[in-house]
Amino acid sequence: MALYKNRILIQVALLLSVATTIADAMPVAFQGALGVMSYNQPDFTDWQVSYSVTNRIGLGVDGIRDAMGVEQYYAIPRANFLLHRWNGSDFQANVYVYGGYGMAKRESVVQGAGFFGGEADYETRRLYVAGKASSLMARGFEDSTTYQLRLGVSPYLADFESLQSWLILQATYYTRQSPEQLRIGPVLRFFIKNILWEVGATAKGTWNINFMIHF
Amino acid sequence: MRKLNLVLIALLVHGVSIAQTFENQISVRINGMVCSFCAQGISKKFKAIESIDNVKVDLDNKIVKLLTKKGKSISDEEIKEVVTDSGFNLEKIERNPQ
Numbered sequence: 569m570a571l572y573k574n575r576i577l578i579q580v581a582l583l584l585s586v587a588t589t590i591a592d593a594m595p596v597a598f599q600g601a602l603g604v605m606s607y608n609q610p611d612f613t614d615w616q617v618s619y620s621v622t623n624r625i626g627l628g629v630d631g632i633r634d635a636m637g638v639e640q641y642y643a644i645p646r647a648n649f650l651l652h653r654w655n656g657s658d659f660q661a662n663v664y665v666y667g668g669y670g671m672a673k674r675e676s677v678v679q680g681a682g683f684f685g686g687e688a689d690y691e692t693r694r695l696y697v698a699g700k701a702s703s704l705m706a707r708g709f710e711d712s713t714t715y716q717l718r719l720g721v722s723p724y725l726a727d728f729e730s731l732q733s734w735l736i737l738q739a740t741y742y743t744r745q746s747p748e749q750l751r752i753g754p755v756l757r758f759f760i761k762n763i764l765w766e767v768g769a770t771a772k773g774t775w776n777i778n779f780m781i782h783f
Numbered sequence: 784m785r786k787l788n789l790v791l792i793a794l795l796v797h798g799v800s801i802a803q804t805f806e807n808q809i810s811v812r813i814n815g816m817v818c819s820f821c822a823q824g825i826s827k828k829f830k831a832i833e834s835i836d837n838v839k840v841d842l843d844n845k846i847v848k849l850l851t852k853k854g855k856s857i858s859d860e861e862i863k864e865v866v867t868d869s870g871f872n873l874e875k876i877e878r879n880p881q
Contacts, residue, residue, distance in 0.1 A: 598824025599868040623870045655815025655872040657845060693817050693842065728819045728826070728840040759820040782823070 594780065595648035595664045595687070596626040603628075603782040609774060611635040611746060624650040630668070630683070632704065634712045636746035642704055642712075644670035644683045663688040672706035681706035696720035696734060713743040720757065731760045738768060748772055807836070808879055809849040811862055814872040816845055825869035832857060832865070845874075 597603055597620045607614040612635065618628025626648040634640045646668030654661040665686040672681035685702025698718040705711050720736035734757040741750050748770065755768030755776065765779040816822050822840055825847060829838045834855035839848040851857060859876055866873040 594821070596870075597821075598828065598870055600828075601824055623868050650870075653815070653870065655813075655870075657814050657874075658817065660815040660817050660821070691817055725843070726819065728822065728842055730819075732819055762820070762823045764820050 594782070595666055596620050596624060596650045597782050599623045601782045603780060605778070605780040607776070607778045609776045612742075618646075618648060630670075632712075634704070634744065636712075636742055636744040637710060638674060640704075640706075640709055640712065641673045642670060642681050642683070642706075643672075644668040644681060644704070646683060659690060659692045661688070661690040666702075672704070672709055674706075674709050677708065679706040679708060681709070693725055694722050696722070696736065710744050714740060716740040718755075720755075729761070731758060733758050736766075736768075748774055807851040807853065807855075809851065809857070809862070810877040811847045811849065811866065811873065812875040812877070813845055813847060813866055814874050816840075816842060816847075816871055821870070825866065825871065828865045828869055832861070 594603065594605075595618065599620055599622050601620040603616070603618045603620070603626075605614075605616040605618070613633040615631045616628055618626045620626045628646050628648065630642065630644045630646055632642040632644070634642070646666055648664060648666040651663040651665055653663075663686070665684075667682070667684035669680065669682050672679050682705050683702070685700060687698065687700030687702075689696070689698040691697075696718065697720075699716060701713070701715045703711060703713040717739045718736050720734045722732065722734050724733070726732040736755040736757055737752075738755045739750070739752045743749070751770045751772075751774055753768055753770035753774075755766050757764065757766045759765070762783065763779070763781050765777075767775070767777050769775045813825070816825070819840070819842060822842070826838050826840050829835050829847065829849060834851050834857050835849055836852045837850040841848065849857065849862075862876055863873050
């Protein structure tokens with residue numbers, strides 16, 4: 569019985585460790601696109617600005633506040649790569665990787681900080697599956713690693729000019745010690761034209777509000 | 784007889800205007816276009832082309848309909864470049880679709 573339980577735990581850990589499906593951030597958009605993205609929770613904030621140099625490469629900068637424990641701040645220039653895209657007649661799937669090096673601050677200490685991660689996705693007009701893993705590291709600081717899985721459905725099909733809505737179930741695990749390392753809850757996603765926004769919350773009441781605009 | 788001539792002239796003018804309308808229509812079938820937020824780029828890029836008068840994205844049929852300006856045109860290569868730069872795959876180009 570103990571052996572069976574351990575095997576299940578190992579399998580779940582492996583699943584979480586390789587969970588890199590579906591971009592919730594669209595790290596690379598169309599060539600020439602300028603994107604502004606913001607992800608917000610009570611104890612974690614991430615602002616990104618990125619420019620898609622080509623349809624496969626984006627350059628940007630991240631400003632992050634991680635308050636899960638002692639507050640840590642990051643400013644990271646980054647590069648995003650679309651490793652591969654599958655364009656089917658009824659679906660699109662993507663694999664991205666990204667990384668960067670910048671600065672981190674914790675109390676009065678400033679250090680160089682590295683960032684790397686990956687994500688992948690599969691999407692049709694009705695179904696959306698996504699996951700990602702990313703990590704922020706600086707010497708002497710707690711690593712800030714995130715794993716996330718998302719599963720979404722669209723209750724209706726909207727035309728190109730209309731509001732599109734999605735209901736998403738999101739599970740996120742943060743390695744930093746906080747009262748709620750594993751956060752599971754629904755997220756409502758809306759987008760119209762070039763503006764996207766999301767609102768969600770966990771069962772413990774931890775809210776998240778995100779938005780993205782691309783020009 | 785005069786009335787008949789007038790009718791024939793009206794039909795001729797109408798026929799010419801229809802021919803001019805269809806002459807400038809291009810239907811581009813695209814793979815991967817499943818999200819209007821992601822497809823904004825393709826609309827923006829086509830609209831930025833000088834010869835294009837109107838762009839209509841049809842997600843249901845996976846088609847982008849282009850209308851060129853009178854006397855202007857856009858090549859297949861230009862169309863393919865826009866589709867690729869927008870992150871999609873070109874499946875087919877149909878000029879003056881019925």
